[in-house]
Amino acid sequence: MIVIKFTCFNNRTQVISLTTALRNINWDALSIIAAVTGFIMIGLIWWIYYDSFHVMERLKAMKHGFTLIYSHFFLAMGFVILANVIRHAILNDLSQNDFRILAIVGMCFFYVGKQTIYFKFLPPFRKPIVINTLICVFITVGSTFLPKIEYALIGITIGMLYYTIGNFKFTLTKDVSRFLD
Numbered sequence: 001m002i003v004i005k006f007t008c009f010n011n012r013t014q015v016i017s018l019t020t021a022l023r024n025i026n027w028d029a030l031s032i033i034a035a036v037t038g039f040i041m042i043g044l045i046w047w048i049y050y051d052s053f054h055v056m057e058r059l060k061a062m063k064h065g066f067t068l069i070y071s072h073f074f075l076a077m078g079f080v081i082l083a084n085v086i087r088h089a090i091l092n093d094l095s096q097n098d099f100r101i102l103a104i105v106g107m108c109f110f111y112v113g114k115q116t117i118y119f120k121f122l123p124p125f126r127k128p129i130v131i132n133t134l135i136c137v138f139i140t141v142g143s144t145f146l147p148k149i150e151y152a153l154i155g156i157t158i159g160m161l162y163y164t165i166g167n168f169k170f171t172l173t174k175d176v177s178r179f180l181d
Helices: 002-021 029-050 066-091 096-121 123-143 149-172
Strands: none
Touching (some): 029 066, 029 096, 029 149, 066 149, 096 123, 096 149, 123 149
């Protein structure tokens, strides 16, 4: 329960931080596209996280919460970095290379934090989890080479959309009752 409260607090803090930074911006078409894309990405992250947390907290093989807590370190770091990626895409105040590094690290932290529990405690789903994650990382890396960081954010969000759909298709819609309490 502490983990989910921390995550809720962390998510709210990211949204507040993001909206505060955007008060005095000169909006143009690309910054509006980046803001809408960032909002979609945040929605996808919340959806995939909160729609699967009930599975993570009921796993039989998880005797203590250390794995859950430690995986949330990476998840929280991913949230923080991705909020900054979205902010910098809207403000367009980072170099392409700095944006690329932040985006790749943030998405990788998010994927590692999100998939560690499933990988460790749901053995039949390991292969689809690894494939889904690698495809999303590939989409993220490829997107960061687009000519503008706003376009890169769109590509990264498409990767997150694929991740969400893949997670539902390969993991969350499957019967995992034998692994749950």
